[in-house]
Amino acid sequence: MIFVPITYKGGVYRHDQVVDLIEDLGGYIVQKHMIAQEVVLQCLVPREDVDLIREVGKPLGGEVTVAPLVGTEIAVVSPSLEIHHLPHVSCDVAEYLRRAGAKTNMVGLARGFGKRIANLNTEERDVINEHDLAVYVLGSFEACIKEKFPALRKGIKVPIVVTGAPEAERLKAVVAPPVEGYVGDLGRCMHRTKKPEELATLDEMVEEVSRALDERREAIAKDPLSVSPARLMDVIMEKVPEIHIVTHPTPVTVQIAGLRVKLPYEKYAESLQEIEIEEGVTVGDVAEVFPSRMRNYIWVRIKPFSETNLMV
Amino acid sequence: MAIEYFVVESPEERGKQTYEEVANDVLLDLDLVRIVQKIHIFVDPGVPLFVAVGTTHPIGSLIRVRDAADVNVDEEGRAILSIGDEGYLAPMLKVLWERYGKEHVDQPDRFSVLVSVPAGEDPRGIEEIVIADPEEGLYKDLVYALQIIAPEGFKVRRQYHKEGVFYYVASEDTLPEEVVETVVAEQLKKIGVVL
Incomplete structure (x- = not known):
């Protein structure tokens, strides 16, 4: 079954019918937001059933759109989140990525400003490495980007998309070794993005990010995961009742090849590994469970088929 | 401009x-x-x-007491300041306290300030005191x-x-x-x- 990521937007009234339908079709709801009278569902559904969901949602005022980033967790890295730059362009970047379905985390570096003194500490590095992709929101001058970026990317193993005021071509020229994506015309900006050309740049950024993530997905497809992250999320939601008390918007965050479970590692890591997924296969068999550098969460990395010889 | x-x-x-x-x-x-x-x-x-x-x-030039208040003199020789622009009240009081001492500056209500000036000094002189730049x-x-x-x-x-x-x-x-x-x-x- 091939899953496609979609966003369903509709009214609260009878939305449980859509939820049931998605679950019956074997799809997964990765995120659910209820804002006043509106419901937004980020889900992964079987490709052939998208039209059916659209039809069922229609009389309820529901709208189905393809959201390429559903099921990904992206770090928006900004050299500084200080009051100096308010309103922050990183906020617009994160907002746009969320609209495309991603779960974003803002990473404001402690010592990221200045071109000579910029650096990345180990905690920041490890936190960024727990994501599927990092978007570096950089500034206006080529000379600065050239000098500081090597320090900011030190030790980062996940794909990187760089944004900055110089054109993408210029960014490509100054960033060495190359990264997975470049978005130009998106540098320091002291107002909220609202002009059409600014919004077009943000759309371009989303495209660039999804392109970079597609490359990552393709690489994973060559050696598929032992279990799909969305399925594992479903299992955890079902078998760990404590997860329902967690007040985070996404108590279990789905990533391309893993999960972030927002429960304390010390208390739950062991029982999490023992959860049975199907016919005696436990979470511990198909995934590694690590303490996350983000608070005291649990970070689950799903092993590929080649390591486990299992597929559930 | x-x-x-x-x-x-x-x-x-x-x-x-x-x-x-x-x-x-x-x-x-x-x-x-x-x-x-x-x-x-x-x-x-x-x-x-x-x-x-x-x-x-x-x-604009320096802000003086006369820009923020009307100054009158009562029969006891005290200066009565009727506040016109409350925006400068705080800096004005600060300057008056410094100059005459808190015991000589009284504010009976929101819009008036009474200042007892030392003998021999013209109470009207208060008008020219600079309160803000x-x-x-x-x-x-x-x-x-x-x-x-x-x-x-x-x-x-x-x-x-x-x-x-x-x-x-x-x-x-x-x-x-x-x-x-x-x-x-x-x-x-x-x-x-x-x-």
Whole structure:
């Protein structure tokens, strides 16, 4: 079954019918937001059933759109989140990525400003490495980007998309070794993005990010995961009742090849590994469970088929 | 009154455009477009150096007690101040307390202040006491704005504002004093000012 990521937007009234339908079709709801009278569902559904969901949602005022980033967790890295730059362009970047379905985390570096003194500490590095992709929101001058970026990317193993005021071509020229994506015309900006050309740049950024993530997905497809992250999320939601008390918007965050479970590692890591997924296969068999550098969460990395010889 | 002269200079064309936008946004947001007359910004990330020079429109004179209150004298020889503009009440009270002592300044209600002046002094003289200098607030706002316009990493800085001329120099590294002075003089020449 091939899953496609979609966003369903509709009214609260009878939305449980859509939820049931998605679950019956074997799809997964990765995120659910209820804002006043509106419901937004980020889900992964079987490709052939998208039209059916659209039809069922229609009389309820529901709208189905393809959201390429559903099921990904992206770090928006900004050299500084200080009051100096308010309103922050990183906020617009994160907002746009969320609209495309991603779960974003803002990473404001402690010592990221200045071109000579910029650096990345180990905690920041490890936190960024727990994501599927990092978007570096950089500034206006080529000379600065050239000098500081090597320090900011030190030790980062996940794909990187760089944004900055110089054109993408210029960014490509100054960033060495190359990264997975470049978005130009998106540098320091002291107002909220609202002009059409600014919004077009943000759309371009989303495209660039999804392109970079597609490359990552393709690489994973060559050696598929032992279990799909969305399925594992479903299992955890079902078998760990404590997860329902967690007040985070996404108590279990789905990533391309893993999960972030927002429960304390010390208390739950062991029982999490023992959860049975199907016919005696436990979470511990198909995934590694690590303490996350983000608070005291649990970070689950799903092993590929080649390591486990299992597929559930 | 709009800005008469607004130029940003930088070796990088794209950086120059960005800083034009940034400076424009900040001056608009902080309501300084009516105050700044000329501004010339020079940014060179290579040195690194950020210089902003400019002039401000002549600003209103000092605020005295008579601008904020009417002064009358009662039969006991005390000055009665009827507050017209409450905005200056706090600085006015501060000045009066300093000058006459708290025991001689009384505020029976929100809009009146009674001052017992020492014998031999004219109670009407209170009218001329200076209570605020608008230039001071302006200087603070201007420096704040320029600080925001400048790149964040440029933490080492020097600022100046006197008689309608200002400059702000910032860098990531410490710069020798002579260099700063030559650079500032050079930039000031562009707006036709000699310090």
